[in-house]
Amino acid sequence: EAGVTQFPSHSVIEKGQTVTLRCDPISGHDNLYWYRRVMGKEIKFLLHFVKESKQDESGMPNNRFLAERTGGTYSTLKVQPAELEDSGVYFCASSQRAYGEQYFGPGTRLTVT
Amino acid sequence: DQQVKQNSPSLSVQEGRISILNCDYTNSMFDYFLWYKKYPAEGPTFLISISSIKDKNEDGRFTVFLNKSAKHLSLHIVPSQPGDSAVYFCAASALSNDYKLSFGAGTTVTVRA
Secondary structure, X not given: OOOOEEEOOEEEEOOOOOEEEEEEOOOOOOEEEEEEEOXXXXXXXEEEEEXXXXXXXXXXXXXXXXXXXXXXXXXXXXXOOOOHHHOEEEEEEEEOOXXXXXXXXXXXXXXXX | OOXXXXXXXXXXEEOOOOEEEEEEEOOOOOOEEEEEEXXXXXXXXXXXXXXXXXXXXXXXXXXXXXXXXXXXXXXXXXXXXXXHOEEEEEEEEOHHHOOOOEEOOOEEEEEEO
8 A cells, every 4th residue: 555645856936926736536535634844843734634634734835835635545745935944855644533643744845045 | 712732843762661752732622543654755654642531541552642731742652663663643632622623733753773
């Protein structure tokens, strides 16, 4: 069974540009989460999809961030326009049910210069 | 506000000895707790979990203890092996929050040969 995959693994962009991160969850997992780790600090929740619906987006920093999950399969996270403080590692996780462990992807390291 | 805290950023232990990692939380609504292990350039990997109705859960060399009155949990690794060298994250979740994970900042464990 394939794990959670994320693309790209690393992205370097300039301030003001747009970047789109992609996450493919484990097949059959209805729950998909985005998290972010900034400057080696704690991993912070961004949002939670159940199938194609946003269940909770309370962790999204501001309206420069837009997440979608078309058809309840893969998800994208777009940052537009990117700011320096958006740099960090963005993790995606999925799970069959909300209760229990979440399975994480390898992350996308975003560097905004 | 950080609701999950790992006050020890690093831990060094000799191979074969016990590693004890600690975690404190402030939110009394948390009812499910997890430990994740993370190697560099990889995503967090689920290690072990515990429900709030239990005070201990064991899986091979890994044991998690939960003290609800103190809002404290710990992870014991016995015996420690070189492959255990990684960053360990404590995470907590609550039904009231759809089980989104709140993480501590992590503890870097180094197992010395």
